[in-house]
Amino acid sequence: MIKRNLTxxxxxxELTMMNGYYLKGKKDxxxxxxxxxxxxxxxxxxxxxxxxxAVDYVLNLSxxxxxxxxxxxxxxxxxxxxxxxxxxxxxxxxxxVPEGTMVFPGEPIFxxxxxxxxxQLIETAVLNIINHQTLIASKxxxxxxxxxxxxxxxxxxxxxxGPDAGIYGARAAIIGGCASTSNVxxxxxxxxxxxxxxxxSWVMDFPSEYEAFKAYADVYPDGVLLLVDTYDTLKSGIPxxxxxxxxxxxxxKEPVGIRIDSxxxxxxxxxxxxxxxAAGYPKAVICASGDLDERLVQSLKQQGAKIDTWGIGTxxxxxxxxxxxxxxxxxxxxxxxGKIIPKIKxxxxxxxxxxxxxxxxxxxxxxxxxxxxxxxxxLRGEKIDFTSPLTLYHPIExxxxxxxxxxxxxxxxxKIVENGKLVYDMPKxxxxxxxxQREMGSFWDEYLRIDQPHVYKVDLSDGLYALKTEMLDKxxxxxxx
Numbered sequence: 001m002i003k004r005n006l007t008x009x010x011x012x013x014e015l016t017m018m019n020g021y022y023l024k025g026k027k028d029x030x031x032x033x034x035x036x037x038x039x040x041x042x043x044x045x046x047x048x049x050x051x052x053x054a055v056d057y058v059l060n061l062s063x064x065x066x067x068x069x070x071x072x073x074x075x076x077x078x079x080x081x082x083x084x085x086x087x088x089x090x091x092x093x094x095x096x097v098p099e100g101t102m103v104f105p106g107e108p109i110f111x112x113x114x115x116x117x118x119x120q121l122i123e124t125a126v127l128n129i130i131n132h133q134t135l136i137a138s139k140x141x142x143x144x145x146x147x148x149x150x151x152x153x154x155x156x157x158x159x160x161x162g163p164d165a166g167i168y169g170a171r172a173a174i175i176g177g178c179a180s181t182s183n184v185x186x187x188x189x190x191x192x193x194x195x196x197x198x199x200x201s202w203v204m205d206f207p208s209e210y211e212a213f214k215a216y217a218d219v220y221p222d223g224v225l226l227l228v229d230t231y232d233t234l235k236s237g238i239p240x241x242x243x244x245x246x247x248x249x250x251x252x253k254e255p256v257g258i259r260i261d262s263x264x265x266x267x268x269x270x271x272x273x274x275x276x277x278a279a280g281y282p283k284a285v286i287c288a289s290g291d292l293d294e295r296l297v298q299s300l301k302q303q304g305a306k307i308d309t310w311g312i313g314t315x316x317x318x319x320x321x322x323x324x325x326x327x328x329x330x331x332x333x334x335x336x337x338g339k340i341i342p343k344i345k346x347x348x349x350x351x352x353x354x355x356x357x358x359x360x361x362x363x364x365x366x367x368x369x370x371x372x373x374x375x376x377x378x379l380r381g382e383k384i385d386f387t388s389p390l391t392l393y394h395p396i397e398x399x400x401x402x403x404x405x406x407x408x409x410x411x412x413x414x415k416i417v418e419n420g421k422l423v424y425d426m427p428k429x430x431x432x433x434x435x436x437q438r439e440m441g442s443f444w445d446e447y448l449r450i451d452q453p454h455v456y457k458v459d460l461s462d463g464l465y466a467l468k469t470e471m472l473d474k475x476x477x478x479x480x481x
Contacts, residue, residue, distance in 0.1 A: 007061050008070070010124040015071065018117045022081040030092075030335035031119045032358050035110035035130055037327040038351055044453040045443070046325070047141050047436055048101045048109050049172045050133030052426050054126050055416055058090050061121070090118050094417035097361070098427075100137075100175050100436030101412060102443060104458050106395075107377060108332075108359050109134075111413065116334070123329040132165065133172040135325040136317065139294075140176025141440065143312055145448055146294040148301060151179040151309045153195050155289060156317025157186075169317045174433050177440075178312075190429045197223065197259065203230040209237065213244040217255075224248050225256040225287065233260060233268050234275075242279045257285035259311070265290070266303040273306035285309055293320065294450055330354045344471045350396065355464060356471055361412040364390065364404055365442070372442050373404060375412075378461035384409075392459040402457065 021027055037046070063085040071077050071085070092114020103109050110130060112119045144152050154173040160166035170186035180195040181187060187194035198216055206212035209231055217224045226244065228237025238258065245255040258276070260268050265288050276284045288300070289311030297310060314320060332354065333340040342356035355377060362376045362384070374392050378384060386409040394400035416424040427435070446454035460468065474480075 005060075005062060005064060005067065006057055006125060007063055008067055009057075009128070010121060014120050014123055016076065017120050019077050019081045021117050021120070022084060023078055027084065027115065027117050029116045030113065031116040031331060032333040032335075032340060033112045033119050033123070033329050034108035034332050034355075034359065035126065035327055035329050036106055036108050037131075037134075037325050039105035040322075040326065042322040043105060043138075044142070044450070045138070045447060045456070046103050046134055047137040047176055047439070048097050048103045048130075048134055049099050049137035049175050049432075050130040050168070051096050051099045051110070051416070053133070053168060054110070054129045055094065055422065055426075057125050057129065058094065058122050059417065059420070059422060061088070061090050061118075063088060088118070089420060090122070090417075091115065091420040092118055092417070093415065093419065095360070095413040096416050097412045098414060098432075098435065100432045100439055102372070102439045103134075104375060104456050106355065106458060107361050107375060108355075108413070111359070113335075113358065127327055127329050129168075131325045131327040133168055133175075134327065135319050135322070136169045136172035137176040137436070138325075139316055139319040139322075140173040140178050141436070142176075142294040142450065143292075143297060143310075143316060144177030145440070146297040146301070146450065147310055150307065152177065153287075153309065153311045154178040154181040154183070154316060155196075155311045155313035157181075157183045159314040160317045166317065171429060173316060174429055175436050177433065177437060178316075182311075192429055197225045198227060200227060200230045200261075203227065210240045210243060213240055214247065217244050217248050221248060221251065221253045223256055224253070225285070226258050227261060228258045228272075229260050229262050229268075233263060234271055238272055238275050242275065242281070245279070245281055245284070255281065255284055257281075257287060257308070259287040259289060261288075261290045261311075265307065266300055266305040269300075269306040270304065287311060289313070291315060298450060332356055333358050342467060342471065344468065344475075346472065346475055353468075353472070355460065356467055357464065359464065362386075362409045363412055364392075364407050364409055366404075367406045367408055370442060371444055372456075373407070374402070374457035374459065376409070376459055376461055377464060379463045379467065382461055382463040384461060392457060393465075395458065395460055395465075 068082050068086055095111040097109050154170050157166040160169050167186050170181040170183040171190050174192050180193040182196045184194055203209055203212040213226050226241045228241050241258050248255050269286050272286055285308040287309040288307045292312050293315035331343050333342050340358045344356040345354040347353050358380045360380050364374045366373050389403050389405045391403045447456050
């Protein structure tokens with residue numbers, strides 16, 4: 001892909017704050033920022049994605065002559081600051097959950113500890129990348145989960161909001177469980193399977209539907225999957241497809257199947273299955289497409305539709321029902337004399353009060369079932385005895401609690417970048433997708449269902465809860481933090 005300098009892929013206020021930090025002598029102050037997303041009614045579970053691209057952006061920050069000259073032309077930046085930018089590189093640390101990890105609201109899924117100017121600069125682009133890919137990976141996971149093991153193909157490029165959304169949306173869809181993509185550039189870039197046959201225009205270009213099918217079979221005798229709903233699915237499309245299938249078989253080949261892109265998919269696929277079976281093609285697959293999402297897939301499965309594979313486009317690549325994840329990037333601490341001084345944002349809305357300090361996440365698994373039972377957000381360095389019974393509380397309704405005895409804990413975030421150097425082996429996309437499937441398999445189905453899913457437990461450790469409570473009390477009393 002074409003390499004671009006994305007350093008200025010940021011909001012102006014990031015740069016004005018950086019200029020202020022520079023002029024106020026704070027350029028070497030170290031700060032800690034967390035990426036997390038908040039709860040809303042459409043978030044049931046999410047798959048973290050976008051780490052590789054976010055880290056690539058951070059490690060390739062570079063203010064060249066073009067960038068500094070443009071900033072100079074705005075007339076709002078100190079000359080010393082612009083000179084400082086010309087030699088600036090990222091020198092901090094990054095901690096993150098691996099891509100494909102199941103994550104939940106409030107959890108710090110990507111943490112930056114770096115000189116404040118560097119940490120401030122990367123906010124916008126990091127959110128842009130992680131918000132988008134996590135959103136699409138999560139949507140794909142819900143669709144694939146509804147498909148109950150059927151292959152799902154990502155078909156969304158033409159409906160994506162621009163080339164990057166199409167390319168990285170396809171990447172995220174693979175993480176979420178899609179078996180392939182129609183996006184050829186994404187296939188080349190990420191080494192994943194591409195899929196697709198022909199459109200209605202192919203059929204319309206020939207004198208008859210039969211001739212169009214025959215011509216396609218002549219060109220691709222090993223991949224005969226025909227789109228049968230251009231004119232009349234049952235009276236024309238499928239009979240003509242069967243006629244061509246017979247000719248393909250006579251030449252020693254076996255057809256792949258048919259695709260239906262419109263109409264009553266439950267009724268049409270049931271009828272198609274009967275017609276294909278009666279003609280001697282019980283192994284011919286039926287692919288369905290056409291403005292599908294997880295709810296329609298679930299409904300079609302419940303209606304007994306005879307669909308083997310699914311092509312999902314618009315509603316996947318745009319996450320149509322929830323087009324933004326709403327992830328945020330919040331300051332949680334600053335370093336003074338080698339010690340992290342926690343910071344907290346207060347709001348009248350309790351959901352917008354941040355968790356202070358330099359944090360990590362532990363996932364609690366039941367030893368007998370291997371299933372994930374709860375997550376614990378804790379302060380880094382906090383001593384927690386995971387060999388003793390562990391009691392977790394609802395983060396707000398503290399009278400609700402649960403105690404685990406036969407359990408094990410796994411720390412989710414890993415160190416990705418240390419002192420500006422990559423220290424983590426980025427897995428291949430296929431490896432990330434396999435890991436994501438294992439992650440989803442470690443959760444009970446009740447957490448994954450589309451409607452009214454069981455609420456997964458996420459608690460604050462004793463140390464973090466006490467710190468947050470103490471800081472809020474001080475603020476209420478008007479004391480300085």
